[in-house]
Amino acid sequence: MKNKHFILAIVTSVLLLLFGAIGYFFIHKHFEQYKVVKASAIVKIDKTTPDAQPKKKTLKTIIYDSEKAVVQIQVELVDSQVIGSGFLYNSKGDIITNAHVVQGAKTVTIKTSDAQTYVGKVIGIGDKTDVAVVRVDKMAGMTPLPIDTKGKADVGDEVIALGSPLGFQNTVTTGIISGTDRQFTIDPFSYDHVYQISAPITHGNSGGPLINKETGKVLAINSAGMDEGNIAFSIPISEVIDQVHSWSKSPQSIDGINGTGSSANDVEEGEALKSDAENLVNYFYESLNSHDYVAAYTLLGSDWQNKVSYDKFRKGYLPTLQASIEDLKSSLSSDGKKATVTIRLSALEQTDDGNKQTVNYSVTYTIGYENDQLRLFEGKGKVIKD
Template identity: 40%
Template structure:
């Protein structure tokens, strides 16, 4: 009896399995005559060029993008030791970077990922737009990075940021485009329709490329970040493409008029004062002096201004209070400083200082110290 039941049970299992296989094949098409296939056909992706090599979007992965592009990302060093990043964008040996990296310099040191160094000449630098071009004759004929010069990113696009944050060359971070069309000012520069990105960047990253993760092409120039937060900003390459190409061709062109007109606000007045003290703490007196209004610059020449801060070793802004009064902002800053005495000792002290901040020639300036 048990033997008969075993035979019946076996037959039921076999029949059930056959019916199940027929149903799956009929309704889901998991199998086809030539092997395993997907439920829906995958559209063939158009071939794209990544650093001179043709690959399809299906085959792109982050490791390959990094491998192909990293040799074209450089570290830029000014004579005063300030560091930034840049990337090779044409076969003339021209490197795109930020204006604030090379401001005031005619030549900079360009360090390649293999540690080879060259001197580069600044052939174009923005006064309002934070972009510049450096030419290295020895790199002429070198395969540049592929640039998506007319691409408009969308929120959610995966991106890769490359550069030298804090001087750590060959650093790579990833994220997404988290917002678009950000307009703001970081005096003396104005940013129009910038990409907001979640890929972490830091001082030293400035001038490095923002790369689209699906193609490996450059879509932006990493330029600014909120300190201590994973919020960065990148200038869309399409916004400055005609300008940098004109510089590469030796043409003298005016920068495009900004879409963004400077408006006095508490946030930007606070930023300007913090930037002022940050520049002084980094011994970047040229930048600090450039933030002063014309009347203040008339009353004190650069050499005197620089000399007045020679004993100041560091200056940290602990707190800021801002009060808007008509067309100016009164900024009260609480400063903690470390100063070098004539006896060669470091002494800490705290003090308060008030500044008047306002708009001058459509740029925000520190007008005077009260």
């Protein structure tokens, strides 16, 4: 009897071990694709959740970021001058503009939003399509504007037009797409499938970008406007981008264009230097107001940078919440090589105790060229007590 119980116990034990082994085998096979890791105290948020979505850019931010790649184009013809606009579209230093802006150009001078001046060369120009490409070797590597080559704008889409109407650089107008697939002819150019926009544009706007307010990407090239009413027309970038890429890859040799002319510094002599110096100071404070301290710091001359480190520069402006230029005057040095710009500045500042106060300053800047780039050499300021 005892032997029977002993044998039964052995059999039972063997069966339990057998079933356990089989169970382990199936469980291991089922879960082997899952990796067990240590639990983290930090919750990883799914990037698709609303809280983790990228923060939508404000209109002010879109304008500031876009202006860096929008340029004024000054074209010297045989007996006249033309002013237009353009925008950087790739890392080669290639700028898209209208063909009618650079048609017959002897020299092409490019002015950026930070008041730098470069010499450009037309590397592609349409004969029937009003588009052209200007290459600026010294702008290679700069950040271009993002371009929407596949999207199609709809009536009602909000847009931003940037350019230099009547020579006023860094001008912004807003509106909507008020019509699509418009067609007309302004000899020798044919405009097909263009957008009609309500954003006002005029002479000098030609060649500038039309930007989607929602995405911040370039939709079209501002090309023509009507004298009456807020009606203007822009060429969709998708209609011309293949041709633009072709010119960038294989630049044209164009007869009667890109003739020998004055250098960038020659162009800047005299009153033009005053205007550019004023633009530089304005851009300096635009950068500070956008908290782009790196861009502002790069505008300082090397001597100033040697005296003030970037960290010290940034720390000095952190309490300044907003700075507004209320008055600006400029003059040239006796040799015409430097400009002096004096401004009255109203600054909203945060105090050490967390309160806010408005302080008025008088600041005088000395501005000139360093390695062919316009720079702030010196700045002296004092508090104005009304």
